[in-house]
Amino acid sequence: MQTNHENDDIIDLEDFAAAGKPVPKGKKYRIRIDKEVKVVVVDNMTGREILALVEKTPEKFILRQRIKGGVQPVGPDDSVSFLAPGVERFMTIPNEVTEGDGSQTRRQFALLKGDAAFLDSLNLRWESVVDGGVHAVIIYGWPLPSGYNVASADVHVRFNSGYPDTQLDMAYFAPALSRASGRGINNLSTTPFDGRSWQQWSRHRTPASAWRPGVDDLSTHMALVEDWLAAEVRK
Known part of the structure; x- marks a missing residue:
């Protein structure tokens, strides 16, 4: 799974999403995770596998998927299809919640x-x-x-x-x-x-x-x- 910007057989998901073009099967796929770019040879991966590409784990990081029109959470065992329309990139966020640290999430007024x-x-x-x-x-x-x-x-x-x-x-x-x-x-x-x-x-x-x-x-x-x-x- 090596990064390669010169191979015409590599599909750049971000470019295809921006152009609104359908992503073909049977190719290599260039995906961006935060600022890192990776090329994979499969058309779907789990959240855990995507995090592993950048040497991160679900225990320490939350994964989110940017799609055209919004952002979606990706669980460790959720399967992400790179063929789905509008898949742009992925973001990781440090999971700051730890057990037993005594911190309390504030809910100082009620929401709808x-x-x-x-x-x-x-x-x-x-x-x-x-x-x-x-x-x-x-x-x-x-x-x-x-x-x-x-x-x-x-x-x-x-x-x-x-x-x-x-x-x-x-x-x-x-x-x-x-x-x-x-x-x-x-x-x-x-x-x-x-x-x-x-x-x-x-x-x-x-x-x-x-x-x-x-x-x-x-x-x-x-x-x-x-x-x-x-x-x-x-x-």
Whole structure:
């Protein structure tokens, strides 16, 4: 399983996903895991096998699959087909949960059932936190598209008293994000929350993406945040 960028028989999954082309059977497949590129000779692997390609284990790392339109968790024994439409890349996240360390995940305010289910589906640690009267959900280790200074960052979203009838707005990242190219990012500022400094992304809905009460929620807001992040590195 050696990396080879010159062999025309190798299918680059990220390129095929971007072009919307179907992935053919019976080839070698180039997959990206974090910043590492690997070539495999099979068209499906388990989460455990994908982690092993970069010398990691499910006991210490969580695996997530980036597909066109979203991110999905991959369990150790889940089978991933490289022939499935839209498979882009894979991300690993350190599993910081250890038994008996006495740490408590904070649930300082109740979430809507759908929002809690969405957060649980991410397979990432999350907390609901109240600080200075501000209610926010913090998601730890949110994966970022290629082109930023870090592969993942913590992100929090703030809730106002009118939610879900009134919109969610903006997103806040720690550590601060920058483009790997060195090009600046507009409309950023710094704000404190929960004892940390967060980078506020002042991005707002347009009339075309106006908040839809009864339809939009935390999951659709985070999909919009993903679009902001991807659009920034495409500039």
